[in-house]
Amino acid sequence: MIDPKVKEVVLAVVDSLKDDLVQLVCDTVKIPSVNPTFPGVVYEEALGGETKVAEFLKPLLEDIGLKTDMWEKEKGRANLVGVYKGTGDGKSLIFNGHTDVVPPGPEEEWTKAEPWSGKIADGKIWGRGACDMKGGDVAAIIALKALLNAGYKPKGDVIIEDVVGEEMMNTEAGTGATIERGYKADAAIVVEPSGPPYRLGLIPASPGVFYMVVTIKGKAVHASMRDELIRPGGGGAKIGVSSIDKAMIIYQGLRKLEEEWGQTKSHPMFTRPGHFTLHPGVITGGPSGAFVISNESKIEYAIWHAPSDSEEQVKKEVEEQISLFAQTDPWLREHPPKIEWLLWWPPYDVPVDAPICKAVATAYESAMEEPVKYYGFAAVDDAAFLNRAGIPAITIGPGDLRVAHAANEYVEIAELVDAAKIYALSIVEWCGVQRSRK
Numbered sequence: 001m002i003d004p005k006v007k008e009v010v011l012a013v014v015d016s017l018k019d020d021l022v023q024l025v026c027d028t029v030k031i032p033s034v035n036p037t038f039p040g041v042v043y044e045e046a047l048g049g050e051t052k053v054a055e056f057l058k059p060l061l062e063d064i065g066l067k068t069d070m071w072e073k074e075k076g077r078a079n080l081v082g083v084y085k086g087t088g089d090g091k092s093l094i095f096n097g098h099t100d101v102v103p104p105g106p107e108e109e110w111t112k113a114e115p116w117s118g119k120i121a122d123g124k125i126w127g128r129g130a131c132d133m134k135g136g137d138v139a140a141i142i143a144l145k146a147l148l149n150a151g152y153k154p155k156g157d158v159i160i161e162d163v164v165g166e167e168m169m170n171t172e173a174g175t176g177a178t179i180e181r182g183y184k185a186d187a188a189i190v191v192e193p194s195g196p197p198y199r200l201g202l203i204p205a206s207p208g209v210f211y212m213v214v215t216i217k218g219k220a221v222h223a224s225m226r227d228e229l230i231r232p233g234g235g236g237a238k239i240g241v242s243s244i245d246k247a248m249i250i251y252q253g254l255r256k257l258e259e260e261w262g263q264t265k266s267h268p269m270f271t272r273p274g275h276f277t278l279h280p281g282v283i284t285g286g287p288s289g290a291f292v293i294s295n296e297s298k299i300e301y302a303i304w305h306a307p308s309d310s311e312e313q314v315k316k317e318v319e320e321q322i323s324l325f326a327q328t329d330p331w332l333r334e335h336p337p338k339i340e341w342l343l344w345w346p347p348y349d350v351p352v353d354a355p356i357c358k359a360v361a362t363a364y365e366s367a368m369e370e371p372v373k374y375y376g377f378a379a380v381d382d383a384a385f386l387n388r389a390g391i392p393a394i395t396i397g398p399g400d401l402r403v404a405h406a407a408n409e410y411v412e413i414a415e416l417v418d419a420a421k422i423y424a425l426s427i428v429e430w431c432g433v434q435r436s437r438k
């Protein structure tokens, strides 16, 4: 329970800082900070945007009394961490957010505002990164500033992290680098957008996601020989084999597994069944075009799995299904598909009765005067890496993933203010506070 007097004063100061909050979000949106490793982006051209955001935020942190540390784990990509030293005898708390954004995509689709405009209209701030996640980054800073302006100092340390590379899981350069550098706390709040389905929900779990590529070999021959390959009495595999035809067998196998997952894979934080999927994003064949029987096919998958399933278990299920379907075909039996596990973003799963969930729920209910809503994150975020480093981390932040990574991205101003209120009271509840003046 948060002292009503503390709540009243702190929330009033957050309200009074609304114009600052809005201005700072606009200013950060105006700094293009596209992740340089994003597919289709020229690394050298995009490099340095993340650092510019860190350079912009650094004096803001220093002005409110944080000791800052800016460093590059990867050249040209600076992380920023600010530490507000608590008065002692309180639990420490990290606010973690990323400074990189995804590319704006086709300019002509931005009908509401230019992607780097930070335009204010209809109670919203528009532009790439407004929602994912410069809004959250700034709201965390304003939350601490409001608490201090209100005359309260946190007992535990408050650590604000603005990291690079989240959008492409460059965790070694970003959040991973903060852990390596020794930044730890008793808990963390990742300020990624909470929606959907609700605004500012408390997210104690996320799926894991694999990037997997399966390669299926064929045997090239003149395309006019296709009847030999597919009609009874033809020469069959002695003449040629279409890798595309064979890839469809594997596609159907994994599609069937996806249907099974829809029935069998569940988690209490994902109340709608069927969130966990095997998504084929790219299917290729060729490489020589329509007049040559395709020699090699690849299917690239994003595999979203339940937080309770281990890395090994998911790999085993997928590999067994591919093998099972390969066994149904003489060519694939002789030429088994090659499976490459290129990337794994781990899930996280914090119990809802964990102390950090309870503290943030108390803060939410105090600030919003309604019950908090818990649910699983649709996507993945850096809370996974913080949890794996032993820091209990949950996600709660302004914005909605349905407008993130899309044209006409925006964040609601009222939601930014609410987020800052929830963060400020989370510090009160988790770190404890001490009156700093009369």
Ligand SMILES: [Zn+2]
Residues within 6 Å of the ligand: 098, 132, 133, 166, 192, 193
């Ligand atoms: Zn994000």
